[in-house]
Structures are given as structure tokens and as C-alpha cells.
Amino acid sequence: MNHGLGEFEQLVLLALLRLGADAYGVAIRDEIEQQTGRDVNLSAVYTTLLRLEDKGLVATRLGDPTPQRGGRRKKYYRPLAAGRRELATSLQALRSMTRGLTPGLELP
């Protein structure tokens, strides 16, 4: 059943780790945009989060409503242990695969 994580799923999980307690939709999107320079739409972030939630890799909690959000609550995400494991596995695979290729890919 385990086919590993998709690339965007990895990015979202990494964003969760970077953001810590403040990880919710807009923040996650901003984080990915800033770090990767990609143009990311919120729908893509949400569907990925829903998928991660479905797979049991992230947990959620609802925050407090703010006037800026029209009185709507935020939904915060944090990675579960299973999520960290999955991420580690994927990154490990990536690292193994890139070993020795650094000069060819012109990575720093």
C-alpha cells in the first residue's frame, strides 16, 4: 500500500516542520512560495493536506476565529510520527539517489 510520498507532499510536510505551531493553510502556502519561488495555489495545498490527513500522517486542531478571516477559525496542522517517518524515508531515498550527482546537477 505504501508508495512513498509525492513531491508536493514532501514540500508540505517540510513546511509543517519549519512552521511548527503556526502551520495553517496560508502560512504553509507562503512558506513554500518563499522557499521554492514557485507560484502555489491554496487548493493544491489543501488537497495535499487532506490527503496527508487521510493517510494518517498529520493531525489537526481548530484555532480561534479572527476578524480578518470573517470570524472563521483556522485549522492548524502538525506532522504525526508516521508523517515524520514517511518524510525521512522519502528524503533518505532522495539523498541516496542524488549522492555523487551533485556536480552534474549544479547543486551547491
Added chain:
Amino acid sequence: MSPRPPRLALRLLSWRLPEPDREYLIGDLLEAFHERLARDGTAGARAWFWRETFHVFTTRWPEAPVVSPDLPDEASMNSFLHALRAGLRSLNRVPALTALVVLTLALGIGATTSVYSVARAALFGAPPFPRSDQLALVWETERNGGDSNVGYATYEDMSREGVFASSAAMSYWTPTISDGTETTRLAGQRVTWRFFDVLGVKPMLGRGFLPEEDRQGANRVVVLAHGLWSSRFGSDSTIVGRDIMVNGVAYRVAGVLPTTFESLLAPGTELWAPLGYDTSLEWACRTCRHLRMVARTREGVTAGQADQAVDAAYNRLKATFPDQYAGAGMTLTPLHEFVVRGTRPALLALLAAVGLVALIACFNAANLLLGRALRREAEFAVRVALGASNRRLASILVAEGLIIAIAAATLGSLLAVVGVNVVVTLAPEGVPRLDQVHIDATALLFAGGVALVTSLAASVLPAITLLRAGIQGGIRAGARSLVSGRHRVRGMLVAGEVALAVMLVSGAALLLGSVNRLLAVDGGFAVQDRLTMELSLSGPRFNDSGAVTQAWRSVINAVEAVPGVSSAALASQVPLGGNVDMYGLHLEGQSGRSAADDPYALRYAVTPRYLETMGVALRSGRALAKTDVAGSPPVVVLNELAATTLFPDGSAIGRRTRIGGGDRPTYTIVGIVANTVHEGLDKRRDMQVYVPSDQWGEESGMTLVVHTSTPVESATGTISRAVREAVPGVAISKVATLDRLMDLSTADRRFALALFSGFAGVALVLAAAGLFGVLSATVVERTREIGVRTALGAPRGRILAMVVRQGMVLTGTGLAFGLFATWGSTRVIASLLFGVGASDPVVLAVVAGSLVGVALLASALPAWRASRVDPVIALRDS
């Protein structure tokens, strides 16, 4: 105030986004919007918001788990309430699909409930009389099987035989009542004194008739209908015992009927008087069958026993009067049967048709739900693997079905309220109790029943599919070839929809053909700019036949003097006027023949310009002329049918015939005119004879026919006024153009056609939607295969053809079954057909053509999509 995001976009978002996620998703978007405002300004932020909205719509939102992690403990999870909530959440994940399923079912429920409500009032309501199952009409049966009225002597003898608990005879009566200023002609009945007792009706005020009032000369008493009492007499409760003017003489009011009384034996009747039959008159003979007879069978006697008793009594009569009873026997028609037999075929056909619509809706909903079920197979497999019980899963599926049923029933009932009004508006006159049609508790119960059955039926198939998937779980998960095999069930559903649609489209096409052929029938007379109205003279001043002659003459003169009138005439009856007066023709030189064997012809006593006014073509000889008056030699004009039937050698003109009984004069045939229809375009042609009304003898009721050179509608008022001024006190009724009467005579078929066309349209749309759904789903699933084919060099045209072919195979299968079923079921609408058969090639071509056309349309988009599949993307995606 700071700028806000586009309101429409917000609304679209909250419609599209699944409920539990909606709140924080929109919250995030709003927050981001405010950030954008600071950065990009209002226009930029709004554009960005629309972009995000677009992404939300193009994103495929995953269906959330039915059992969400925040559900409480295991125990309460078993309760059905939770299943309902879970079902609601699950349906909420796919709002568009749910809406489509509910709408489809609601359409079927609404249509079925509307037609059912009309049909129930007309067909299934028992007549509003106590023990109405005991009431029956009594007919003499002709040798050709037709029913005929009875003679008074026959009625009396049958009553004396004691076959029935009670019985009454009745005849039509068209009295005029006058209150000094206005004279109105009414529909009335003359009845034997026990009439109201037989029906079991007690007058609300006063009493019914007494035996001593049922005698010639003593019968000037009336019973009023409730409607007449309130409209003409101001609901005056002191009216009983007072005199009112009927036909110009005083009649005493004996009673007033309750508002619940419905004159089913003679619709529209408002006034009753005792028959007071004078048995000394020449038309009191046993073969003078001009009375209608109603009887109440004895308590505890079955219909079969009653029939036997009537036959036995008839045979005794026949033994006593062998010359007078040449018919086959007597027939009892239950009252309910009598009331509904005119409209039953049309209404049953419509019920059947609307049943098909409901079935198609059900198939379509099942198809949609099955499509979703196939997408959820993997989810269910996982669920079972995680330990969810089959019972739990089944209860969620049943809950989904119930939620759909409730929503569809609610919407369907609302549609039915609208639909009933449409049906009632379209319905022709003559459908019984149209005024009583409404959506009541029974109709709602019916709607609920239909909703429950259709919704659950539509949910069962998908549920079975899913549960089976759950059981076989892991084996099946991801096995694509099996999934596409499962589409065979959807294919069968679609073929079924096509077959049902074929039946409805065939019905509509057959009716369309019938109506077209019917309208193409040559009635034999002109209908344009022809006005008819029934006139009747009543009261003592018209007892003298000279006064009647004078009155009719002044009517003609006055009307012909109206500007715009080309010609005017009076006739004892006119085509489509509702009267059928037939007389026996006894040719000169046939003295050996008995009068009972004379052939019958429609007899029109007319003023000289009648044939000209009606536009009936003269074939040979001459028409009637002004010179054919009372003293001159009696002349008659025949129609072609009579001329060729009676004189096959073509020697009609100059020959002589007697019309009616032995004391009637003999008429010389002077002309032959075209045949005209009499009762309607679809009815058989009869022999017709036209005699000068001057020579026939005056009648106090005649129909005026006017041909105008100006539009007839604008002349109607002037003509009526001219008639009233010429003969004060004349009663005018049934004012109508021949155009309108012709329309009415085809109204029942056009009604059926209108509803059938509507149903057929709905059926086509649903079948097309079903086909579209299945083809789209298979294209999506075969994307990889199509990609491989394209990569291997298959031309786009072939890919296109592959999908279209799949659509055509389904359509063809449905078409074949549908045509076969149509062929087997045309009996249902047989009575509505005219001049077309079920195997009419034109009809078959129209049906097949429309189905194939619609199917091609439905296949076009999926086929085009398939042909656009990019092999690179298709193969990379997998």
C-alpha cells in the same frame, strides 16, 4: 470600509467546498486576500481571489472518510442516527452529484404524482352516492353490440319484474328560466319520481318528487341544483313552495339538492322535473327507445346475478312482444364504469407513460450512484480491511438512500403542485372532476411511496456493488480491468433507459401522427368565420306554430342585416353540436319491408341557405331553395354516402323516400351534397338528409349558423344582440365558432400528445445524460489504454470512432428492446391512435432517428476528449 473579495466568488466557494473544510478554507482565502490587498491593490487582489476560486473548482476534492476520526465511541457509532449523519456528510462531499440524483428522482416523482392526482379524481373516485357500487345504467343491446336507450314501456315492465331494488327513467330537458329581464337556457333532466331515491340523494331543502307528480299535467314541480339555487336565487332558503318561471310557465320548487350532489348521469344538469310520461302518445312505443334508465341492484346481488336476472326478464318481454324486441338483450353498465369510460383510455395511457418516466428517472439515478460507487470501491475495501462491519457500511448506504428519498420526495411534491396545475390547464373538457384535482394527503403519500421505492431501488445496486467490493477487498483494489467490466451494469442501465425512452418517443410520435392525420381529415364543411349558437323559444306565446315560424324568420332577417354577415341559417342540428338526430329512411316501392329494418340517416331540418352557409359542396342536382316552403312539394337533399348506399346505380335524383314513421310525407330527392362529419373528425361517416324546416314542421329549438366576411369574433356580440332584439325572450346558449368546436373535438388527443411529448423529452434528456455519464467514465478509465493506442499510432479518428461505437452499441441495444416493447404495448394507446399503426415506418424512422441523434450528441464530448488524450501525459500519469 476596506475592499471585500468578490461576493459571487465567495458564494461559489461555499457552494463548492465540502462542509467540514469550508470554514477554515474560506477563512484562509479571506486572510490571504487581505494580505494581497496591501501588496497588489484592490484589482490585483480580486483577480487573485478569482484565480484561487477557479483552482478550487478545477480541483478534485477527495471524498472524506465516511467514518471520520472525530466520531465518538464505538457504541454510538452503531446507532442509525449516526449512520444518517455519516450518510449526510458523505453526500455532502459530492453536492453536484447528489443534487443531480435528487433532481432526477424529483422529476419522476413530480410527474407521476401530478398525473396520478388527475387520474385518481377521474378514474378511481367512487361516485358520491351511498352504495354507489349498486348503481348501474340499463341498456337494450343492439344486434351489432351497441347500447341503446330504452322505451318507457320497457322501463315500466322491467321495474315491475322486480329485478332491481329500485329504478328510474330519465330524459334530457333543456328548460329556459326567466326572471323577467334575462332568459337563460339550462341543462335539465325529466325523471321518474323515484330518481333521487334510487341515487340515495336527500334534498338539502324541501323534498324530491311524489308519485302523483309524475303524471302529465301534474308535473310542474322542479328540484334545483345547489349551484343554480345560489347563483340565480341568492341561496334563498324560503324558495321551497314558491313558483319560478320555467319555459314561460310557473313551476313550484319542491326542493334544493345539497352541494355534494354531482350530476354524473347528465353532467351540468341544474334543474329536474318529473317525467310525467304520457303513454297515449305515438312515441310511447316499445321501440321508441329514448329514455335512459338507471337502477339500483338488490342488496347482496352480485353483478353476474344481476346480469342473469336482467337477461331472464328481457327474454320474458321478448316472448310477450316478439316484434318489439329484435335486439340481443340488455346490458348493465355500472355507474362508475359509465362515468369513466370516455376518458379512461387516455388517462391510463398517460399513467403508463408517466410510470415509464419514473422508471427512467430511477435507472438514471441508479446509474449516477453506481458511477460513484465504482469510484468508492477502494475506499470501502480499506474500510473493511480496517474492521468496519458490513452492517455498518450497509446502514450508511441505506441512510444515503433514505436521505435522497426524503429530499426527492420534498422536491417532487413541490414539482407535483406545479405539475398538477399544468395538467389541469392542458386537460380537455370532459375529464371528470377536473375541478376536484389537487395535491392532498393521499397524493403526498403516493409521492412519498414513489420516492422511497425509486430512491432505494436506485441505491440498492450501488450498495451491493460496494459491499461486494468490501468483502473481496484487497484482491480487487486497483484491479482496473475488473472495474471496467463493472461498467457493464451501467451499460445495461443505460440501454434500459434508451429502451424506455424509445417507448415514450414512439408514443409521442404515434400520437403526433394521429393528430396530424386527424387534422388533415376533410370535415366536409368550412370552419373559418362560422359562428353557431343554440336558440330556443319557450313560453305560452310560442305554443302557436305560426309564432314560431315568424320568430325564426325574423331571426334570419335580423342576422343577415348585421354588417359583415354573408349568410345565416337555422338547423335542427349541426355537425359537432352534440346532438345526434337519426331517422329511418323508407324508400318508395319498399312497402314489403318493416320499418324496423329501415336504414338510419342523420336528419337536418334546415332553412334554405344552410348548405351555403356551412360551405357544404353540392355534387349534383340542386340545393334547397327559398321556394321549398310548407305548401310546395316536399324535397330532400342527400349526402353522397346516402345516395350511393341507397341507390348504387346512381339514380338517386328524382326518387322518393319517406323520412321517419308511416304518417310522414314522402320527399323527392332533388340534390346530392358532400359528406360531412357529424360527431367528430375521427368518427364514422353517416348517411345524411337535409329537409326544409318549413316542410318538416317547426321546432322550438334550433341552431343558428352564421358565415361572416369579417372576423367572426368581432361580430359575435352584434349578432347575439340582433337575435335578442328580433325575438325578445329567446334563450341563447352554446355560442361557439366552428373553429373552436373543431378544436374541442381533437382536444383529448392533443392533450395526450402534449403530455407524451413532454415525457418523451424528459426521457430523451435522461437517457442522453446516462449515456454521457457512462461513456465519460469509461474514457477516463481507459485513458492509459487510449494513450498506448495513440502512442502506437492509432489515428485520432479511430479513437473517436471507438467511443462513438460504444455509445451506439448501447443505444442500438436499447432501441431494439424499446421498439419491441412498443410493438407489444401499443394497445395501451390504441384508442388514441387514428390512422397510424404501431409499425408505421415513418414513426419507426422518426423514433430511431431521434434516439440515434441524441445518442450521437451524448457521445460527442466523451469521444472528443478521448481523441485529445496526450499519450505522453496519459502514460506518465500512470
